[in-house]
Amino acid sequence: MDKRIKSSCLSKRGFIPLYLVVVIAIVIGSASTFAVVKIIEKDGVQDNKTVQNQSATASLNSTSTDSKIKEEGVDEDDIEGQLLGEIEKLRQQIANESANRKKLEENIKNKEDSQPTSENSEEGEEYEGKTYTTPSGVVLDENGNVISIPDNVKDQQQSQTSSGDEKYSNSQISNIVKPTIARITSSQGTGSGVVVESSGKILTAAHVVSGVDIVDVDINNKTYIGTVLGRDEENDIALVKISANNLKPIEFSEKTPQMGDDVLVFGHPKSMPQVVMSVGILNGRQPIVSTFQHLQTDALTHPGSSGGAWVDRQGKLIGIHVGAYSPTVIALSSSGQLEGITINDGFNFAVPANFVKNKISKLTDGYEDITNISYPPKGSTIYISSGITTQIFYNPDLTCAQLTLVGEDLMKCTLYKTAKSDYQWVVED
Secondary structure, three states, rough: OOHHHHHHHOOOOOOOOOHHHHHHHHHHHHHHHHHHHHHHHHHOOOOHHHHHHHHHHHHHHHHHHHHHHHHOOOOOOHHHHHHHHHHHHHHHHHHHHHHHHHHHHHHHHHHHHOOHHHHHHHHHOOOOEEEEEEEOOOEEEEEEEEEEOOOOHHHHHHHHHHHHHOOOHHHHHHHHHHHHHHEEEEEOEEEEEEEEEOOOOOEEEEHOOOOOOOEEEEOOOEEEEEOOOOOOOOOEEEEEEOOOOOOOOOOEEOOOOOOEEEOOOOOOOOHHHEEEEEEEEEEEOOOOOOOOEEEEOOOOOOOOOOOOEEEEOOOOOEEEEEEOOOEEEEEOOOOOOOOEEOOOEEEEEEHHHHHOOOOOOOOOHOOOOOOOOOOOOOEEEEEEOOOOOOHHHHHHOOOOOOOOHHHHHHHHHHHHHHHHHOOOEEEEE
């Protein structure tokens, strides 16, 4: 190598000046640091620790290189060749890091640009990847993201939301209905009721408050004295008023429930202190009375459920529970005695909400249809079914209304229990 070139590269002692080595190391360290910082910044994070580590590494490399040159007595040409080779390797490393950085930035940019959104679709941007079209016309990308929604589907979704047709889960319905359910206690026993006005009006079954004017009402962990405003014993509905404001009233359904629809029954069966919910379906309509058809469900009920609420999947009232057909059979008990036991056959009945709603104003005004049944003259012969007499025999503490009897059967049961000696009775099978 030419001595002039050597002299420009080497000191008088034959070594590269320390300041030159330091400058080279700093340049290399800065370039590496720049690459790391740019990559980290692209991911939205500035890692200062990484930058500091890179700078510290560069300084250590500079110091170790200078010490090595001073301590080792090696040939100047070999030293120069090694240093130039190391510099070339470092330059190549910088170039590679720069290329990798650019490639990484390109990949990130391409990934961001390839993410389709519904907003892009609305702005008219076309998605060029593979798409899937559902039967309803909704277009999805490979990842399941919605690219576009047809106008008719949008209109249908908006219509369903605005009309309030969404169905709720059991727990959601429970949260809606429970605050509206009351427990009603009188000398006749315990039943249930449902708040229909925030001012304290509560609907119940007439037989729950039969023969009394004052009742105890428990609702939302508070007890009130309730006054019976009116009773319709023929249709088995009644209205009770308590001195409370800001009660949550139940919402009446405007729809006619259909066979097979879900039915949720709320009440206080067997005088339970907390509200009980049972679930079934609407499995029938029965013309028990001439004014309407009773709703029928297979949801589980018990004595005490009377007056409770039947609701649909929106938590709206579709009926007031008034009783169940529960035949009594003779069975051998565990104590070895023959006793009567009531079987729940799934024949549970409710007065439809649309009929009840129209009666609220009349019930508010006073008693209605309490004595609209004509009684036969004393001494006459009355034919009564063995089914009624059996129910009376095994349920002496229940009123005839609580036995779910209506119309002429209700009248016969009442006379049989209260004025049996005044008539001639013929029991029919």
